[in-house]
Amino acid sequence: MESLTLSDFEQKYYSELFLSCDVDNTKKVASNGKVLDLFRAAQLSPEVVHQITELCGATRLGHFGRSQFYIALKLIALAQSGLPLRVESLNSVRDLPLPRFVMGKNEQETRHTIMFADAENQGPYLPRPPGRVQAKKVSAHEMIQPCVPTVDPQPDTTSPVVSPHQSPPTSPHAWRKHKRQASGGNVDRQPSVPGVVWPPFREAQPGPVTGEGMWSAHSPPPVQESWVSFTDTPPSSTLPMHPPSAQPESTTVRTVPSAMTANEIQRQTSGYDDPWKITDEQRQYYINQFKTIQADLTGLIPGSAAKEFFTKSKLPILELSHIWELSDFDKDGALTLDEFCAAFHLVVARKNGYDLPEKLPESLMPKLIDLDDSAGVPEPAPEVGFSASPVEVTPNKSPSMPSLNQNWPELNQSNEQWETFSERSSSSQTLTQFDSNIAPADPDTAIVHPVPIRMTPSKIHMQEMELKRTGSDHTHPTSPLMAKPPELSDESKLAATIKFPGTTVGDGYSSSDSFTSDQEPISSAVNRQRSHSGTSPEGLKVVAPPTPPPRPQHTHSRSSSLDMNRNFAAVPAGPQQPGVVAFPPAVPPRPLPTQTSVPHGHRSVEVDGLPAHTSTSPQQMPEQPNFADFSQFQAFAVDQPADDGEKPSDSGQAERCAETAGTMRTAKNDVQSEERNATTVNSAKVSTPLAPPPKPVRRRLKSEDELRPDVEDLPQKSNVIATVLATQPSIPRSIGKDKKAIQASIRRNKETNTVLARLNSELQQQLKDLLEERISLEVQLEQLRPFSHL
Amino acid sequence: FLICVAIRANYPLYIRSVPTQGELKFHYTVHTSLDVVEEKISGVGKALADQRELYLGLLYPTEDYKVYGYVTNSKVKFVIVVDSSNTSLRDNEIRSMFRKLHNSFTDVMCNPFYNPGDPIQSKAFDSIVSTMMVQAC
Numbered sequence: 001m002e003s004l005t006l007s008d009f010e011q012k013y014y015s016e017l018f019l020s021c022d023v024d025n026t027k028k029v030a031s032n033g034k035v036l037d038l039f040r041a042a043q044l045s046p047e048v049v050h051q052i053t054e055l056c057g058a059t060r061l062g063h064f065g066r067s068q069f070y071i072a073l074k075l076i077a078l079a080q081s082g083l084p085l086r087v088e089s090l091n092s093v094r095d096l097p098l099p100r101f102v103m104g105k106n107e108q109e110t111r112h113t114i115m116f117a118d119a120e121n122q123g124p125y126l127p128r129p130p131g132r133v134q135a136k137k138v139s140a141h142e143m144i145q146p147c148v149p150t151v152d153p154q155p156d157t158t159s160p161v162v163s164p165h166q167s168p169p170t171s172p173h174a175w176r177k178h179k180r181q182a183s184g185g186n187v188d189r190q191p192s193v194p195g196v197v198w199p200p201f202r203e204a205q206p207g208p209v210t211g212e213g214m215w216s217a218h219s220p221p222p223v224q225e226s227w228v229s230f231t232d233t234p235p236s237s238t239l240p241m242h243p244p245s246a247q248p249e250s251t252t253v254r255t256v257p258s259a260m261t262a263n264e265i266q267r268q269t270s271g272y273d274d275p276w277k278i279t280d281e282q283r284q285y286y287i288n289q290f291k292t293i294q295a296d297l298t299g300l301i302p303g304s305a306a307k308e309f310f311t312k313s314k315l316p317i318l319e320l321s322h323i324w325e326l327s328d329f330d331k332d333g334a335l336t337l338d339e340f341c342a343a344f345h346l347v348v349a350r351k352n353g354y355d356l357p358e359k360l361p362e363s364l365m366p367k368l369i370d371l372d373d374s375a376g377v378p379e380p381a382p383e384v385g386f387s388a389s390p391v392e393v394t395p396n397k398s399p400s401m402p403s404l405n406q407n408w409p410e411l412n413q414s415n416e417q418w419e420t421f422s423e424r425s426s427s428s429q430t431l432t433q434f435d436s437n438i439a440p441a442d443p444d445t446a447i448v449h450p451v452p453i454r455m456t457p458s459k460i461h462m463q464e465m466e467l468k469r470t471g472s473d474h475t476h477p478t479s480p481l482m483a484k485p486p487e488l489s490d491e492s493k494l495a496a497t498i499k500f501p502g503t504t505v506g507d508g509y510s511s512s513d514s515f516t517s518d519q520e521p522i523s524s525a526v527n528r529q530r531s532h533s534g535t536s537p538e539g540l541k542v543v544a545p546p547t548p549p550p551r552p553q554h555t556h557s558r559s560s561s562l563d564m565n566r567n568f569a570a571v572p573a574g575p576q577q578p579g580v581v582a583f584p585p586a587v588p589p590r591p592l593p594t595q596t597s598v599p600h601g602h603r604s605v606e607v608d609g610l611p612a613h614t615s616t617s618p619q620q621m622p623e624q625p626n627f628a629d630f631s632q633f634q635a636f637a638v639d640q641p642a643d644d645g646e647k648p649s650d651s652g653q654a655e656r657c658a659e660t661a662g663t664m665r666t667a668k669n670d671v672q673s674e675e676r677n678a679t680t681v682n683s684a685k686v687s688t689p690l691a692p693p694p695k696p697v698r699r700r701l702k703s704e705d706e707l708r709p710d711v712e713d714l715p716q717k718s719n720v721i722a723t724v725l726a727t728q729p730s731i732p733r734s735i736g737k738d739k740k741a742i743q744a745s746i747r748r749n750k751e752t753n754t755v756l757a758r759l760n761s762e763l764q765q766q767l768k769d770l771l772e773e774r775i776s777l778e779v780q781l782e783q784l785r786p787f788s789h790l
Numbered sequence: 791f792l793i794c795v796a797i798r799a800n801y802p803l804y805i806r807s808v809p810t811q812g813e814l815k816f817h818y819t820v821h822t823s824l825d826v827v828e829e830k831i832s833g834v835g836k837a838l839a840d841q842r843e844l845y846l847g848l849l850y851p852t853e854d855y856k857v858y859g860y861v862t863n864s865k866v867k868f869v870i871v872v873d874s875s876n877t878s879l880r881d882n883e884i885r886s887m888f889r890k891l892h893n894s895f896t897d898v899m900c901n902p903f904y905n906p907g908d909p910i911q912s913k914a915f916d917s918i919v920s921t922m923m924v925q926a927c
Contacts, residue, residue, distance in 0.1 A: 303902035310903075318911055321903035325914045333900035358913065 014070045042076045052076060082355055277363055278345050286341040293340075300334035306343070313347050319356060323347060326360040338365075792923045794887075795820045795869040796895060796910060804910040807871075808923045819857060820869050827859040827867050860888040866895065872926070887922055894918045 017038060040049065052075040278286070287297065293309060294301045301309075303324075310320050327343035328335060335343060342364035350356055793807035793816040802820065807813050860868040868891050870884065898904055898912045 303900065307902035317903050321901050321911070322913060324901045324903055325897070325912055328900065331897045331900055333902070358917075 014073050017073060042080060044076060044079050048079050052079065278341060282345065283341060286344045287337065289344065290337055290340050297337050300336055301340055303333040306335050310343065310347055313351065315347060315350060319350060322356055329365065792926050793871040794891060794919055794923065796891070797824060797867040797869065798907065800824055806919050806923065816871055819871055823857045823859060823869055824867065827861065831861055858884050862892060887926065890918060890922055
C-alpha cells in the first residue's frame with residue numbers, strides 16, 4: 001500500500017472514524033462489523049465496498065488496521081466523488097472531499113461541521129439561495145425554534161458511528177452530496193425534515209445543537225435535495241451523538257459562530273465548499289482575465305467572446321455549456337465580472353476533476369447589481385444568514401434572534417428580489433420576430449466555370465508565324481514580297497522563270513520592260529526585281545562579268561536616293577540588280593539560276609519579259625509607290641515623297657510605257673548591252689554593295705540607312721526621278737549616258753528597293769497588327785460563343 | 791401522459807415524455823402534428839406573434855389525446871401532447887407551460903456554446919421540463 005497522505009482534516013476525520021469503529025478500543029484494529037456498517041453508510045454499492053476493502057488490503061489482513069481503514073476511507077471519498085478507485089489516486093487527488101457516510105453519521109458530521117466550521121472552508125453549507133425558499137424560511141424559522149428547545153434534550157441516541165469525532169469538513173461535503181443526490185425532493189418533505197433533523201439534535205448539546213440548528217436552518221433552504229437526504233438519515237439513524245465527544249467541541253462551536261458571524265456572508269458560503277471557494281488570488285486572476293476580454297470591469301463580456309475564451313480550456317462543449325448555464329445568472333447571454341469569475345472558477349474546478357454542480361454554488365453566485373446591497377449581499381448570504389442566525393441563536397438565544405430577524409428581512413428582500421427576478425425573466429415579452437429564412441443557394445450566384453480559352457491561339461499564331469516565315473521567306477529575299485505581291489509578281493516575272501508565288505505581274509513586267517526602255521533601267525529594274533526576288537547575288541554573280549566597273553560606289557547613297565524615286569517611277573532598272581542583290585537576302589539563290597538562265601537563254605524572252613517586267617514594274621511600282629506612299633506617310637511621315645513618288649511613278653510609268661514601247665526593239669540589243677551594262681553597273685554597284693554582300697540584311701539595312709537619308713531626299717527624289725525619267729528615254733541612246741543612266745537607274749532601283757523594303761516592313765508590321773487584332777477578335781468571339789449558346 | 795417537444799425546422803431538438811414507454815407513438819403523433827402546425831403558420835400571415843395555438847383537432851377516437859402547438863418567432867415549434875384523460879389541464883396551464891418552455895429555450899439559446907440545431911442537452915432545460923411535467927401530471 002502506498003503511503004497515504006492525509007490532510008489534517010482527513011487525519012482527524014479518519015481517526016475519529018477509526019475510533020468509532022474501534023469498538024473494541026484496541027486503538028489499532030477496527031472491527032469489521034463496524035467498518036462494514038460504516039462503509040455501507042457511505043452509500044456505496046456493495047461491490048464498490050468490496051473493491052475498497054480489497055484495495056485497502058483489509059481482506060488481506062482480515063481486519064482493518066488503522067492504515068487500511070484510512071485507505072478505505074480515502075477510497076470511499078474517491079468513490080463518492082465519482083472518481084475511479086485506484087490506489088494511486090489516493091494521493092494524487094488533492095482536495096478530495098472527505099468520505100461521506102450517510103447513516104446517522106451525517107447528523108453528527110454535520111453537527112460537527114458546524115461546530116468546527118471555521119473561517120477557512122467549513123461552515124455549514126447553505127446550498128440554496130433563500131430566495132426561493134420563502135416557505136423554507138418559515139420552516140427554517142420553525143426549525144430554529146424547535147432547535148432551541150431541542151438543545152437541551154437528549155443526547156441519547158448515538159449512532160454507532162463516531163459522529164462527534166467527525167471533523168467538520170465532512171458535513172459540508174456530505175451536505176453537498178446530499179444535495180446532489182436529492183434531485184427530486186419535494187418541498188413537501190420539508191416538514192419532515194425538521195423532524196428528521198431534530199432527533200439528532202436532541203441528543204446534541206448546545207454546541208452540537210447549535211450546529212445542528214444551523215444545519216437544520218440550512219437544510220430547508222437547500223430545498224428538496226437535502227431534504228431527501230435527511231429523510232434518509234432519520235430512519236436509519238442511530239444518530240451518532242456522543243455528547244461527551246460533542247462537548248469538547250462545543251467550545252469550538254462557540255468560537256465558530258463568532259467567526260461565522262464575523263465572516264458570515266462570504267466566508268461561510270464560500271468557506272463551506274472547498275472547491276467552490278474563490279480565493280483572493282484566484283479572484284484577482286479572474287479579474288485580470290476579465291480585463292483581457294473586457295476592460296471595463298463593470299461591463300459585460302459578450303457570449304461569443306466568452307465562448308472563445310472558455311473553449312481554450314479544452315473542456316468538452318457540453319460541460320462548457322453547462323458551466324455557462326450555471327454562471328450566466330441573468331440569462332442575458334453575457335457575463336458580468338461575477339458571472340465570469342464564477343464561470344472561470346467552475347472551469348478550473350472541472351479541470352481539477354471536480355464534478356460540476358447541478359446548481360450554482362452560492363459562493364459563485366453573482367451579486368445582483370440591481371438589488372440593494374443588503375439584499376445583494378445576502379444573496380450568497382441568505383444561507384449564510386441562515387447559518388449565522390441559528391448559530392447565533394443557539395449559543396445565546398437572545399442575541400441571535402435579532403440577528404436572525406435582521407437576516408430575515410434581508411432574506412425576504414432577497415427572496416423578493418429572487419421572485420421578481422424570476423418573474424422578470426419569465427414574463428412574456430414581446431419577442432422580436434425572426435424570419436427563419438434559410439437562404440437557399442442563390443441561383444443568381446451561379447458559379448460560372450471559367451471557360452478555358454486559349455488566349456494565344458496557337459494555330460493562328462502558327463499561321464501568323466508561317467505567314468511571317470513565308471512572308472519573310474519571300475520578303476527577305478525580296479523584302480517587300482509579302483506585302484507587295486505585285487512587286488513580288490514583278491520580281492518573279494522579272495526573273496521570268498520566277499518561281500515565286502504570286503507572280504501575276506505580266507503587266508508589271510511589261511511596264512518594267514517598257515520602263516527599261518533604256519536598257520539600264522530595264523535591266524536594272526529587272527535586276528532589281530531579281531534582287532527583290534532574291535536572285536540578286538547569283539544574278540549578280542552571273543551578271544557579274546558584264547557589270548560595269550564599280551564606279552558609282554560612292555554615289556550609291558546619293559544616287560540611289562536620287563534614283564529611288566526615279567527608279568520607283570521608272571521601274572527598277574539596272575541598279576535594281578545590285579539593289580536587288582542587296583535587298584532580298586534569302587531569295588537570291590533561287591531566281592538567280594533562272595534569272596541567269598533566263599537572261600542568257602532567253603534574252604528575247606527576257607526582253608519581252610523585261611519590258612513586261614518593266615512595264616509591270618512601273619505599273620506596280622506606282623502601286624507599290626502607292627503603298628510606299630502610304631507607308632512612307634506612316635513611316636517617314638513625309639507626304640511629298642509619296643506624292644512625288646506617285647507622280648514620278650505615274651510619269652515614269654507613262655514614260656516607261658513609252659520607253660518600253662519605244663525601246664522595245666532597240667532595247668533588245670540595248671537591253672542586252674544595257675543589261676550588261678546594267679549588270680556591269682549593277683555588278684559594279686553590286687560589287688560595291690557586295691561589300692556587305694554576303695548578308696543581304698546588311699544591304700537592306702544599308703538600304704534602309706540609305707533610305708533614311710533617302711527620306712530627306714525623297715522630295716528630291718521625285719524631282720530626280722522626274723529628271724531621270726525625263727532623261728531616261730535619252731539614256732539608252734547614248735552608251736555613255738547609258739552608263740550614267742544605268743548608274744542612275746541602279747541608284748533609282750536601289751532607292752526603290754529600299755523604299756519598297758521599307759514599305760514591305762511596314763506592311764508586314766501592319767499585317768502583324770491586323771493578325772493580332774484578328775486573333776483578339778477571334779478570342780473574343782470564342783469567349784462570347786459559349787454565352788451565346790447558353 | 792405528457793410529452794413536450796421542441797422542434798426546429800421540422801427536426802426535433804428535444805423530446806421528453808413523462809411515461810417513457812410508448813414514446814414512439816408520441817414521436818409519430820408529434821410528426822403528424824407538425825403538418826398541422828405548419829398549416830396554421832402559413833395560413834395566418836399576421837398572427838406570427840400568436841403566442842400559442844390551441845390545437846384540439848387531433849383527437850383520435852381511440853386514444854384521445856390533445857396536441858397543443860406553439861410557435862416562436864423564430865419558427866421553433868413546441869408541441870405538447872397530453873392525454874385527454876388529463877382534463878385537469880386547462881388552457882391557461884397549457885399556455886403557461888408553453889411560456890416556460892419558451893423561456894427555457896431562450897436561455898438555452900443564449901448559451902454561446904449551444905449551436906442552434908443541436909439537440910438540447912441543457913440540464914437546466916431538462917429540469918424545467920421535468921418540473922413542469924411533474925406538475926402537469
